[in-house]
Amino acid sequence: xxxxxxxxxxxxxxxxxxxxxxxxxxxxxxxxxxxxxxxxxxxxxxxxxxxxxxxxxxxxxxxxxxxxxxxxxxxxxxxxxxxxxxxxxxxxxxxxxxxxxxxxxxxxxxxxxxxxxxxxxxxxxxxxxxxxxxxxxxxxxxxxxxxxxxxxxxxxxxxxxxxxxxxxxxxxxxxxxxxxxxxxxxxxxxxxxxxxxxxxxxxxxxxxxxxxxx
Amino acid sequence: xxxxxxxxxxxxxxxxxxxxxxxxxxxxxxxxxxxxxxxxxxxxxxxxxxxxxxxxxxxxxxxxxxxxxxxxxxxxxxxxxxxxxxxxxxxxx
Numbered sequence: 001x002x003x004x005x006x007x008x009x010x011x012x013x014x015x016x017x018x019x020x021x022x023x024x025x026x027x028x029x030x031x032x033x034x035x036x037x038x039x040x041x042x043x044x045x046x047x048x049x050x051x052x053x054x055x056x057x058x059x060x061x062x063x064x065x066x067x068x069x070x071x072x073x074x075x076x077x078x079x080x081x082x083x084x085x086x087x088x089x090x091x092x093x094x095x096x097x098x099x100x101x102x103x104x105x106x107x108x109x110x111x112x113x114x115x116x117x118x119x120x121x122x123x124x125x126x127x128x129x130x131x132x133x134x135x136x137x138x139x140x141x142x143x144x145x146x147x148x149x150x151x152x153x154x155x156x157x158x159x160x161x162x163x164x165x166x167x168x169x170x171x172x173x174x175x176x177x178x179x180x181x182x183x184x185x186x187x188x189x190x191x192x193x194x195x196x197x198x199x200x201x202x203x204x205x206x207x208x209x210x211x212x213x214x
Numbered sequence: 215x216x217x218x219x220x221x222x223x224x225x226x227x228x229x230x231x232x233x234x235x236x237x238x239x240x241x242x243x244x245x246x247x248x249x250x251x252x253x254x255x256x257x258x259x260x261x262x263x264x265x266x267x268x269x270x271x272x273x274x275x276x277x278x279x280x281x282x283x284x285x286x287x288x289x290x291x292x293x294x295x296x297x298x299x300x301x302x303x304x305x306x307x
Contacts, residue, residue: 023277024284031288038292042299049303064241071237079230082271089220188273195271202263206256210244214252 026192054141060212066117067209077106078198088187100171107164219276229270
């Protein structure tokens, strides 16, 4: 394994070129992800422009006490992910596994908090179509906000879940010593995806949770 | 192309602490009444956080020009979608 790990594939001129191709491939995928979430952000922008009061009132029903700590949890996970990639670059396999596990734990922590939050949303009758009750004359407009809230945070949670699964696979590979030498690029690519998921939340948090407090 | 730059742990720690401070800042700003400037302030802070993550955690600051282009492309097209769509809606009579 260690022999093949240091030899680049035949279609590349050098190992460096191969690693750059790996990184560019992930960035290409992330560009499609930017536009995937971007389309929904566009919907949000359009709806908020038309129903500003309903959106502020609806946002006020979400709890910063859930969204704020969850943002902090994801930032912590990005920090441990960055340290995991550093450990991989330095060839420190044990540290790599430890930081990957820490990142997985933060990712799971985020999902647990999100689960409790969804439960609270359900209890407070904020789930459009299925369990929705709104006092006042802008119920329909508030419902649009919560559609966007559940679609955006739901798709984000799916991305976090996929990230946790990928991180688990990478952690097992690392623990078996399969990411030594030049194979550390696997950890770097995974890191790019994980950091991107963090960036999505960095925008979702103020757009969804913070517009109704002033 | 030299091999990947390996950043010191301290750099990551500083970026992480900056991100946490900006999180506190954005929550604080949300509770102030800045009139029409609440949204631009929140988005400006989010953009700063995203740039810190992209540049340092995702190593784009230390990457090749080609990686810069690939990393910027998605955000560039997103800007086209948002700006062109909104100029249409905002300018309708």
